[in-house]
Every structure is written in C-alpha cells, then in structure tokens.
Amino acid sequence: MEKIYNYIDGDVAAPAEDRWLDVFEPATGQAYARAPDSSADDLKKAMSAAQSAFDPWAATSAAERGRVLNRLANLVEERAAEFAQAESVDTGKPLRLAESVDIPRVAANLRFYAGAAEHFASESHAMGQDAINYTLREPLGVVACISPWNLPLYLLSWKIAPALAAGNTVIAKPSELTPMTAYLFSRLLSRANVPPGVLNIVHGRGAGVGQALVDQTEIAAISFTGGTSTGKQIAKSTAGRFKKLSLEMGGKNPTVVFADCDWDRTLDQTLRAAFTNQGEVCLCGSRILVQNEVYERFREDFVARAKQLVVGDPLVNGSDQGALISAAHRDKVLDCIQLAQDEGGEVLCGGTPVNLPGRCAEGWFVAPTVIEGLPAQCRTNQEEIFGPVVTIMPFDDEDEAIALSNQSTYGLAASIWGSDVTRCLRVARRIEAGLVWVNTWMMRDLRTPMGGMKQSGMGREGGFESMRFFTEPKNVCVRYD
Numbered sequence: 271m272e273k274i275y276n277y278i279d280g281d282v283a284a285p286a287e288d289r290w291l292d293v294f295e296p297a298t299g300q301a302y303a304r305a306p307d308s309s310a311d312d313l314k315k316a317m318s319a320a321q322s323a324f325d326p327w328a329a330t331s332a333a334e335r336g337r338v339l340n341r342l343a344n345l346v347e348e349r350a351a352e353f354a355q356a357e358s359v360d361t362g363k364p365l366r367l368a369e370s371v372d373i374p375r376v377a378a379n380l381r382f383y384a385g386a387a388e389h390f391a392s393e394s395h396a397m398g399q400d401a402i403n404y405t406l407r408e409p410l411g412v413v414a415c416i417s418p419w420n421l422p423l424y425l426l427s428w429k430i431a432p433a434l435a436a437g438n439t440v441i442a443k444p445s446e447l448t449p450m451t452a453y454l455f456s457r458l459l460s461r462a463n464v465p466p467g468v469l470n471i472v473h474g475r476g477a478g479v480g481q482a483l484v485d486q487t488e489i490a491a492i493s494f495t496g497g498t499s500t501g502k503q504i505a506k507s508t509a510g511r512f513k514k515l516s517l518e519m520g521g522k523n524p525t526v527v528f529a530d531c532d533w534d535r536t537l538d539q540t541l542r543a544a545f546t547n548q549g550e551v552c553l554c555g556s557r558i559l560v561q562n563e564v565y566e567r568f569r570e571d572f573v574a575r576a577k578q579l580v581v582g583d584p585l586v587n588g589s590d591q592g593a594l595i596s597a598a599h600r601d602k603v604l605d606c607i608q609l610a611q612d613e614g615g616e617v618l619c620g621g622t623p624v625n626l627p628g629r630c631a632e633g634w635f636v637a638p639t640v641i642e643g644l645p646a647q648c649r650t651n652q653e654e655i656f657g658p659v660v661t662i663m664p665f666d667d668e669d670e671a672i673a674l675s676n677q678s679t680y681g682l683a684a685s686i687w688g689s690d691v692t693r694c695l696r697v698a699r700r701i702e703a704g705l706v707w708v709n710t711w712m713m714r715d716l717r718t719p720m721g722g723m724k725q726s727g728m729g730r731e732g733g734f735e736s737m738r739f740f741t742e743p744k745n746v747c748v749r750y751d
C-alpha cells in the first residue's frame with residue numbers, strides 16, 4: 271500500500287511513534303494507502319521548524335514570496351492530471367469535477383495570493399497638518415491551517431496561500447480522510463524553493479494531532495474549515511488564550527425559486543447546487559423553496575432531472591455523482607433520510623444506497639434524494655446533512671421566502687432565481703447569509719469575502735480579508751512638529 275508522509279522542516283518524515291492510519295478509496299470501500307497518525311512529537315518538530323523559519327520568511331520580499339507561490343501554481347498545473355486523479359480516488363468525487371474545479375482552483379488560489387502578496391497595502395490617515403498615522407500589517411508568526419475532506423487541496427491552498435503570502439510560517443493539518451493530495455503537494459515544495467520550515471504538513475486524526483495543534487500556545491492564529499461542532503470545540507479550546515480565529519463552518523443553504531425564473535437555467539443550476547460533489551459542498555443548496563404557482567411543475571421537472579443523474583464510478587467519464595466520503599458518512603446520510611420519513615416527509619426520488627457492479631461493489635454510494643412535505647422547523651430542514659439530499663417546500667410571496675430562508679441557525683449561502691431583478695436584490699439584502707447568488711450558484715471571484723453568519727462562520731476569508739486575517743495591524747502615529 272502506498273505510504274503518505276508528513277512534511278516537516280523541508281523533508282518528508284514518518285510519524286515519530288510509527289503509528290499509521292488506513293486511507294480508503296470511497297468508490298471501492300477499500301484501504302489503498304496509509305497515512306501518519308501523528309503525535310505531539312511530530313507537532314513539536316513542526317513547531318520548532320516553523321518558528322526557526324519565521325524571521326527569514328517574514329523578511330523575504332513580497333515579490334519573492336509571490337514568485338514562490340507562482341512556482342507552486344506552475345508545478346500543480348504541470349501535474350494537474352495526477353492531482354485530479356488522486357483527489358477523485360481519495361474523496362470519491364467524479365474525476366471530471368476534480369479536473370474542472372478542484373485542481374484548477376488550487377492553482378488559481380496560489381496565483382491569486384502570489385499577486386496579493388505584492389498588492390496588499392496598508393492605510394494611512396492624515397490628521398490635518400499635525401500628524402499622520404500609518405498602519406503596519408505584520409505577519410503573525412506560526413499559524414495553523416486546518417481543512418476538511420470535501421475539497422481537500424482546494425481548501426488547503428485557500429488557507430496556506432494567503433498565510434504564506436503575508437509572511438507567516440504554517441503548520442497545516444489536512445483531514446485524515448483525504449491526505450493524499452496534500453502529500454503530493456508537499457513533494458513539490460522544495461522544487462518551488464519553499465524554504466524548509468515555512469510550510470509543514472502534519473497528518474493525523476482531528477481529535478489527536480488536530481486538537482494538539484489547536485492547543486499549542488505558540489500558534490498565533492487558526493484558520494479552520496469544517497463542521498460547526500468542531501468549530502465550537504476549537505473556539506472553546508482557544509477562548510482563554512485569545513487566539514486569532516477564522517472559522518468557516520457548515521450550512522443549510524436555501525435555494526429560492528420565484529415563478530418568473532428562467533426555467534431551464536434554474537433547473538440546471540439548482541440541480542447543480544443540490545448535488546455537486548454528492549452534496550458534499552458547504553455551499554450546496556439543500557433547502558429548495560419554490561413559489562406556489564410553479565411548485566408542482568418545478569417538483570416534477572426537478573425530480574425527473576435528479577433521477578437522470580448517473581451515480582457511478584467516479585473515475586468513469588459520464589458519472590455525475592460519485593461516492594460519499596466514508597461508510598460512516600453514508601450511514602449518517604441514510605439515517606437522515608429515515609429521520610425525514612419519520613418526520614412525515616415523502617421521498618420523491620432516491621432515498622437508498624446505490625449498489626454498483628464490479629470494482630465499486632463495496633463503494634459508499636447514495637442516490638440523489640428529494641424529499642417534500644416537511645415543515646421548516648423539523649430536524650431535516652434544520653440540520654446539515656452534507657450529502658445528496660434536498661428538501662423542497664412551497665412559499666407564497668417574497669416575505670415568506672425570506673422568513674423560511676432565515677429560519678435556520680446557519681447563515682452561509684443562498685441562491686435566488688427570478689427575472690424580477692429588483693425583487694431578487696431586495697431578497698438578497700434581507701437573507702441572513704454571508705454569500706448570496708442571484709441567478710447563479712457557486713460563481714466565485716477570489717477577491718470577494720467568503721464565509722458565513724450565525725453558526726456558519728466567524729470572520730471572512732478571501733481576497734484581502736485573508737491577508738488582513740493573517741496579519742497584525744499596528745498603527746504608528748507621527749507628529750510633524
């Protein structure tokens with residue numbers, strides 16, 4: 271079985287205690303690699319390397335940091351096919367998705383922050399003729415980047431690129447479920463002339479080395495993307511030490527369909543919003559709200575389209591949906607579907623595991639599932655499922671659509687579909703979410719703030735927001751006379 275190693279102080283390293291975790295291919299249900307189950311000793315080495323590397327890296331010019339990130343982007347692009355294949359095997363996502371979204375966006379993140387390193391500027395505030403303030407933006411030190419399994423290298427790069435661009439050194443902890451592409455990436459670091467210790471990647475369990483990383487007193491900031499309960503745990507663990515935190519967490523995002531929407535486009539895109547990556551995207555629209563006049567027609571067309579989605583081997587061209595990340599997650603999703611039925615919901619399509627022949631016979635597949643007939647406040651409509659399961663609910667008018675959208679403890683994203691743009695913009699303003707799309711979904715401009723309100727997030731990443739997060743502002747006031 272292939273072995274995955276940590277990357278510490280410029281070199282690959284086996285875990286200090288020689289403990290390893292099996293890494294599974296979700297499409298086959300079989301272990302195919304082993305990854306370090308790192309311990310405090312590995313972390314200690316990574317911390318020491320990152321601390322030693324900090325001063326020289328912080329003193330490196332922004333242009334040089336940008337060059338390093340651009341070299342990394344080039345290396346990823348040269349190996350895009352290898353990375354996409356590895357991401358598909360590791361996560362169960364369709365290869366086509368990894369090729370068209372995950373890996374191109376890794377390169378885009380690296381390139382964007384290569385530019386940001388040079389373009390990021392701080393402010394000055396003149397006080398008439400008397401004085402001037404200027405604000406320094408200094409790197410923080412050693413920062414922790416903790417990322418989830420659904421978009422493994424994409425979300426890892428989204429954190430490490432701005433952290434490095436701003437002059438910090440990094441200890442990254444990818445999800446134990448999907449360590450492969452972070453490992454492949456670590457093998458490129460020396461070729462891109464990333465100095466030893468500047469980026470350290472430590473693999474292992476969240477509750478083990480992940481928690482130990484959060485508990486390191488010397489860590490200056492933590493950028494975390496993952497579930498809300500883990501985010502709460504991190505916030506609790508760090509509260510007494512006043513760590514700088516950025517938490518990107520779960521969602522239960524509404525998709526609001528008005529009767530005057532562009533029908534075909536709305537069907538295409540709401541289907542995409544529901545089932546991309548098997549519904550394992552924090553931004554997926556899992557509560558579809560449809561205006562009464564078109565509810566029945568939409569339900570019929572949407573269900574017909576969902577039934578046509580091909581659940582299949584992620585490596586085979588033509589599979590729209592691959593496998594869920596783990597057997598435990600597949601079981602959780604099936605339990606959620608059972609709960610929806612217990613709550614009185616009617617399963618309109620899907621609702622069952624999908625058994626595939628051949629190499630995927632033991633894989634963790636679930637059919638795209640649409641459920642109706644549930645009230646907004648039930649658990650199915652309140653709790654994140656993070657799988658290929660959506661509910662569909664009718665609404666009368668704009669006010670009801672907004673009320674239903676906001677009846678959630680989450681506030682990550684929403685999409686609104688309609689041709690009355692003024693109305694869409696009114697709704698966008700009143701919806702409680704960090705990201706709202708009008709007549710589109712998951713269209714991302716890297717300059718914009720990304721993150722959620724309520725239990726979906728704390729702080730924002732993206733563009734200069736990330737550069738601000740990864741730097742400490744210091745104001746200097748100078749009097750002229």
Ligand code: NDP
Nearest residue numbers: 417418419444445446476480481496497500518519520552
């Ligand atoms: P988890 O919260 O389980 O894990 C996220 C990361 O945190 C993993 O690397 C995990 O390691 C690690 N971790 C777990 N426990 C701890 C701990 N106590 N201390 C430090 N680190 C820890 O989330 P998932 O990986 O299951 O990802 C799915 C979730 O992520 C969903 O809720 C989804 O909505 C959310 N998400 C949010 C996004 C956003 O931008 N708002 C984007 C993408 C996903 P390990 O896996 O090894 O346990």
